[in-house]
Amino acid sequence: MTDDPDSPNGDDDDWYGEADPRVPDAAPWPDRDLGFLDDDVYLGDDTPMPTEHGSYDASDDRGAELRELERRVEQHRTPVFPIDLRKRLPLEAVWRRWREIAMWGRSDVVDDFGRDPRATARWEWLFEFLYSKWFRVEATGLQHIPSKGRALLVANHAGSLPYDSAMVMHAVRRDHPARRDVRPLVEDTVFHLPFLGPIMNRIGGVRADPENAERLLKKDELVAVFPEGEKGMGKLWKDRYRLQRFGRGGFVKLALRTGSPIIPVAVVGAEEAAPMLGKVTWFAKNIGIPWIPVTPTFPWLGPAGLLPLPSKWYVEFGTPIDLGNAHGPAAAEDRLLVNRLADQIRTQIQSMIEGLLSKRRSPVLPAFLG
Amino acid sequence: MSSGVIGRVVAVTGTGTFLGGELLRRLEEDPRYSRILALDIRPPALLPRSDAQQPAPGGKIEFIRVDLTQPTVDGELATLLSRHKVDTFVHGAFLSHPTHAAEWAHELEDVGTMHVLNACAGIEPRRFVMISTTLVYGAHPKNPNFLVEDAELRGHRDSRFVNDKVRAERQVQRFAKEHPNVEVCILRFAPILGPTVSNMYTRFFSRPVAPVMMGHDPLMQFVHEQDAAYALQKAVESRATGAFNIVGKGVLPYTTVLALLGRVPVPMPQLVARQVSKLLWATQLVGSPPSFLDFLLYLCVADGAKARRELGFAPRLSIKRTILDFLGVAPEDGATDVARAQA
Known part of the structure; x- marks a missing residue:
């Protein structure tokens, strides 16, 4: 009842249920220990994400698991132009350059009141x-x-x-x-x-x-x-x-x-x-x-x-x-x-x-x- | 297992939304909840987790078709709640995108909340959690840099999307006063960004170009989808009452957000921007109504200290990580961190 009728995702029943598998939310959150505020928690363990599918041995269980994870992450990501396509687009370099230019003279961290x-x-x-x-x-x-x-x-x-x-x-x-x-x-x-x-x-x-x-x-x-x-x-x-x-x-x-x-x-x-x-x-x-x-x-x-x-x-x-x-x-x-x-x-x-x-x-x- | 929460029965409306679906999945895995009623017009899309050792999902979840826009739905809900002995009601049947079907949206959000409260008034569940947004504060030139929960809900002059939520929230606040036995908890979420969530903001930032009100650059605030889902889970578990702002760490100016996302800003004088926005909205080319432009002019940033203090929720991701995660870029790929470059 909460879907916008003209939402492109509205007719896709499978859209919402699947969790983001990258997030190890089975690990308990700190209940009261609020000093624990590490930005990089979501990256989980030190295992690097595979860059190439072929970099894993097919018999390796962990490799298969990671590939599956990656596939699901890719599948459930909000389609964002042009990032999803950037691997295939010659424009990727242009986009990258544009981001650099756009960030010129500004910092990506400001204080609470906006001082840059x-x-x-x-x-x-x-x-x-x-x-x-x-x-x-x-x-x-x-x-x-x-x-x-x-x-x-x-x-x-x-x-x-x-x-x-x-x-x-x-x-x-x-x-x-x-x-x-x-x-x-x-x-x-x-x-x-x-x-x-x-x-x-x-x-x-x-x-x-x-x-x-x-x-x-x-x-x-x-x-x-x-x-x-x-x-x-x-x-x-x-x-x-x-x-x-x-x-x-x-x-x-x-x-x-x-x-x-x-x-x-x-x-x-x-x-x-x-x-x-x-x-x-x-x-x-x-x-x-x-x-x-x-x-x-x-x-x-x-x-x-x-x-x-x-x-x-x-x-x-x-x-x-x-x-x-x-x-x-x-x-x-x-x-x-x-x-x-x-x-x-x-x-x-x-x-x-x-x-x-x-x-x-x-x-x-x-x-x-x- | 802690006492008092064994075998709780939770009813959730709006399980088709991102937050509703996430909550279902989290409660399903939690042994403290014995039964979960998913109330929506479409069955929830719960998928099995990757590990096969878990029991098949859906064991605890029962889907019941409830349409909050029906005129007699409150009676149905009341019988449902008493039959299943529901002790916690989570009301999340709110739209995440503005829609042209304004009458229908009004029936769902404002009148639908009335139906839900009618049903709850007789049963008096132990706990009532409502999902709201920080947009209800409205973007206003007089807003302080951090809005606290007591701030006036200004809403927006001509945004039905926001005003329906304000009206729904006022009803819930009145309900809380009239029924002191019910622990009423209202969560006001900052705009949620993340790789899987879909709402007005994710759609707005998915476009390659974005309007900028010429000469204005307000600070913005987001919350990561997993932080938001965790906050909702916390709110169902805890016994805290009142309104809570659920916000992410840090703020960034709007144009910096666009730069981080690599979007092309299109600066426009206000008069032009309003006319263009009206045209695009009327022709249904964009999903954000003209009233949204005020959020690009003035501050609407909330203070999350109360949630940290009383709900025990602190966001894990900073605004920059949230944006990069939404973008699907690894942090080192962001490559703009001045501090890191200078170190």
Whole structure:
């Protein structure tokens, strides 16, 4: 009753019953021993599968058995084009080559959140260029980041594209002694952008979602959050370096629940890299973005206008704030406390930003000469 | 032999599906089960195992023709269950391929589940196991990277294939609340891949070309057919209740899956892809409906930690091995393992 009437296998009564004989399922599965997770179990013993039918002596019982096994495996395999035919097809070499080409620049193992080590290495040069040549980032306070264990980096946010999260990520990977990977949480609007979203995901970005963040912190990762979110990115030039509301304090709840220290991060320079003079909401929704930014270069120069201006950047990592010790995980339910703590951290980051701004030398073009 | 499970009687619907057939074969070999009722419209295709020492199969299995789309099937089922003193009911009569016969599918999956539950409500078997899929969570832009069992069953706006399963599952959840004496266990399987199974995903990946939503590349998750069958067997044996995600190890981006399979990706803008898909579905050239495209846009990946904790099931094969096994390629033939190449 469960066959699709137009299934090609539907009229073949013998299709389902036969088990895959390669699988030695008579061997008991480990009942509770769940550390036993060997990938290669299904290959069973060390007996190699015969490559040629003639390689066995006909009188050898084991050989006959193996041949029979092989025949049945072949018979019951889902017909997959062109693999089943590949032994007979001249195209096999082409298909093989195609797979190699298709796998270029990507790895066949990604972590649980989709970070691809090979893709990360592939984009490394771009971040290095932006970091050391274009923005000439000066990072201070990296010693506050623990070499292992969980921590929550909380930073201010600016610019139409998330260059700031990329630079925070790269600063820790480049200059921190432990070369840790930061997992930045990315807003929905950016995460679901065509092309950019998947790339950010491959190099370590994770969709900003409380469940995702909690899971990452429980795995003792470094997570970077930008609590201003979309409002931070949508700041106009006149509001530069004025921190917006820090969401609903979700990051404080997160830190309390997982017992992670909060490391405040101030980023200066991102506002000048893409100064937003205005934003147009007309038509933006139709192409799936919240607004179309108007900067000195965009949209006047076309897509090239999206490139950031070469402003001088400062990134400061502040001393860790251990909320878990002071309040305990139950405090995550105390809304007043959560909101107060969120505002406290916001004020602290704001004053770190003021400090960095006063460090800039030139009054005329402070942003670009540094 | 452990006490309490000697001579269990199991009734299985949907023995024509891959999972149903695998379960029959596994229970047949297990001495703890004395009788197995195979309920389907066609006899199960149990073949003898290769070793001749085993007794002829079918000794414990009794095939009974039951059509869940008949209006009075619940009464028949109830008499059957009480006559054979069934203590475990496995409900697996669900479609693995979307079909154009949507009304029939609705009768089978949604209404059929109602009939099954009607019959079980009076008899109250000790254990009720339902086979579901992780597709019931739906692909949604707001999905977290790992969906837990408590997550909302969003289904899909216009996929009857998924929504019938969501409705069936809601009925079973209501049944579990109303009948606390019955241990109700729902297994949500990630898409099953393997050399013998046939479903929407195996057919989709068997084609030499595959559509890609331009600029989107969600993570995907599969479970190997033998892992899936083992999980079902575990669920029948154990006393765990509630919903469980049965998923394989690891995730991979969709385009990497295509690359591993050696399929040619065809990137299309969303609008074009939807129209092309509608056309191909309407002309019955492909087996996946337009609504399936959402699963190529957004995440629908589930977390298998609860099954590991409470059911004692952990998948043995990683996603890469699952894909290569489906392909029929030996792991060393995959020849793309970066780690191995660099080592």
